[in-house]
Amino acid sequence: MWNGGPITVFDTETTGAATGDRVVSLGAVRLDAALEPEATLHLAFAPGIPCHWGAARVHGMSDAFLARHPPFETHAAEVTAFFGGLAAAAHNMPFDRRMLGGEFARLGLPLPWGEAHCTLQLWRRAHPGQRAGLAHAAAACGLGREGALHGALEDAWLAAQLLRALHGLPPAPMRLHGITNSPAGADMAA
Numbered sequence: 001m002w003n004g005g006p007i008t009v010f011d012t013e014t015t016g017a018a019t020g021d022r023v024v025s026l027g028a029v030r031l032d033a034a035l036e037p038e039a040t041l042h043l044a045f046a047p048g049i050p051c052h053w054g055a056a057r058v059h060g061m062s063d064a065f066l067a068r069h070p071p072f073e074t075h076a077a078e079v080t081a082f083f084g085g086l087a088a089a090a091h092n093m094p095f096d097r098r099m100l101g102g103e104f105a106r107l108g109l110p111l112p113w114g115e116a117h118c119t120l121q122l123w124r125r126a127h128p129g130q131r132a133g134l135a136h137a138a139a140a141c142g143l144g145r146e147g148a149l150h151g152a153l154e155d156a157w158l159a160a161q162l163l164r165a166l167h168g169l170p171p172a173p174m175r176l177h178g179i180t181n182s183p184a185g186a187d188m189a190a
Helices: 053-059 063-067 072-083 093-106 119-126 134-140 152-166
Strands: 007-014 023-031 037-044 087-090 116-118
Touching: 007 053, 007 072, 007 093, 007 152, 023 053, 023 072, 023 093, 023 152, 037 072, 037 152, 072 093, 087 093, 087 152, 093 116, 093 119, 116 119, 119 134, 119 152, 134 152
Parallel strands: 007 087, 087 116
Antiparallel strands: 007 023, 023 037
């Protein structure tokens, strides 16, 4: 379990879950050593391949919308700086590490974080026998998504709230905002 120091909690939305699929959106919340929110990052990327219909149904971003964004490599340095080599956490870290790590590997770059923690596994250890998916664990903390779609930043916030709850802290105000690198007038469904 994470035992102190700043940590970045993140989530990815992807073109699918198979080998070769790509990250289309990254949401990240950096927490200080006391698990207080410091900063957020919310980006979308042109993946260069179409989204699987099931993935598009989950995150709601059309191929046309994503094509209006830069590729991941354009923001790799920004993402690296945001993580800063510190600890990272995600709800289902093996999946998010594989997907975001794959983007860095394609560029010949190392992972931008140090030690890695999985809030899904931490929740299961703390609450054996309870459902541990992000929506169920968040609901157990009195939290939930604002809409039906999975947004990377909102899911990163929910995972950050779980990390706080696992350390006996109350929820922090979530600061949700749009994708910061979206072109003006970009519509997710278009």
